[in-house]
Amino acid sequence: MSQRRKFIKKSLLGSAVFLPGVASAFNVPATGKQAIGEKPIILSTWNHGLPANADAWAKLEDTGSILDAVEAGVKNTELDLTNLSVGLQGLPDREGIATLDASIMTGDGSCGSVAFVRQIKHPISLARAVMEKTPHVMIVGEGARQFAIAQGFPLEEEKLSPNAQKAYDKWKVNSQYKPIINIENHDTIGMIGLDANGKLAGSCTTSGLAYKMHGRVGDSPIIGAGLYVDDEVGAATATGLGESIIRICGSFLIVELMRQGRTPQEACEEAVRRLISKNKDIKDIQAGFLAINKEGETGAYAVHPGFNFAKATNSGNVLIDSGSHFKKQ
Numbered sequence: 001m002s003q004r005r006k007f008i009k010k011s012l013l014g015s016a017v018f019l020p021g022v023a024s025a026f027n028v029p030a031t032g033k034q035a036i037g038e039k040p041i042i043l044s045t046w047n048h049g050l051p052a053n054a055d056a057w058a059k060l061e062d063t064g065s066i067l068d069a070v071e072a073g074v075k076n077t078e079l080d081l082t083n084l085s086v087g088l089q090g091l092p093d094r095e096g097i098a099t100l101d102a103s104i105m106t107g108d109g110s111c112g113s114v115a116f117v118r119q120i121k122h123p124i125s126l127a128r129a130v131m132e133k134t135p136h137v138m139i140v141g142e143g144a145r146q147f148a149i150a151q152g153f154p155l156e157e158e159k160l161s162p163n164a165q166k167a168y169d170k171w172k173v174n175s176q177y178k179p180i181i182n183i184e185n186h187d188t189i190g191m192i193g194l195d196a197n198g199k200l201a202g203s204c205t206t207s208g209l210a211y212k213m214h215g216r217v218g219d220s221p222i223i224g225a226g227l228y229v230d231d232e233v234g235a236a237t238a239t240g241l242g243e244s245i246i247r248i249c250g251s252f253l254i255v256e257l258m259r260q261g262r263t264p265q266e267a268c269e270e271a272v273r274r275l276i277s278k279n280k281d282i283k284d285i286q287a288g289f290l291a292i293n294k295e296g297e298t299g300a301y302a303v304h305p306g307f308n309f310a311k312a313t314n315s316g317n318v319l320i321d322s323g324s325h326f327k328k329q
Ligand code: ASP
Pocket: 085, 185, 186, 187, 188, 206, 207, 208, 209, 217, 218, 219, 220, 238, 239, 240, 241, 242, 243
């Protein structure tokens, strides 16, 4: 086992370095200079990003492919039975059905996504198959399921996980739709990575909002909303209320702001400001963004406190609290 892999493994086996408040180090003034970032680097949303980053890092070492890495990383979360917002164990829609969305992209413009798909354990791999094996970018619903069957993906039994069933039964008592603003209800994994040669890739996968309307699709499978990657500039991904992120083409906006010279941190902060200006009832909306530029500098920002992310480099795999527009009361 290589030194680097040992390091990541070690960081997950109890010595993960938690750095609350590190986000303030990202608050670079508009004219300020940020240190040149590290390469390779992998960022992913929320604390499940730690094991996901570790798997991504291991894959990067095995195959040398940043695309393989971002696929393998989020597959970890798709199988995580404790996660109720990613994978088939996620909370269902209001009809009691788990429907999944996912997207994948590389910095040369290749991308693929699936949305409103049922019975598929690894929607991220199906999104990759759309990218690599079809002339299309996005396949949804029954078409995506049929494509999966044709590609040899096994169909899982359509049955909620015990935790999801319990939560759904409880929800049905009042059947009220009210998103809760942080990880309790938004914990999509979005992952972006840069390899040592400057190649970028990203992935994003979710079961979407709990108790959404049947057929609802969020930002995660929409290229430019939940994920955007461009080798000339950088990459961005999002988590949070999908509708608010789609309204501003959040990830594309961040990449374009970086193209115009903003640092990743400045770009994430501007995207949050834009999101706030285009969405009503902002006190009930959480959204968070992550960004990397091609030098390996990073940014993270959210509407409200509570968003965190995992960052893996040669120095380790750490969980970092993001800054936010609204501050803790
Ligand atoms: N962005 C996801 C969606 O709207 C939700 C989440 O981040 O959990 O589907």
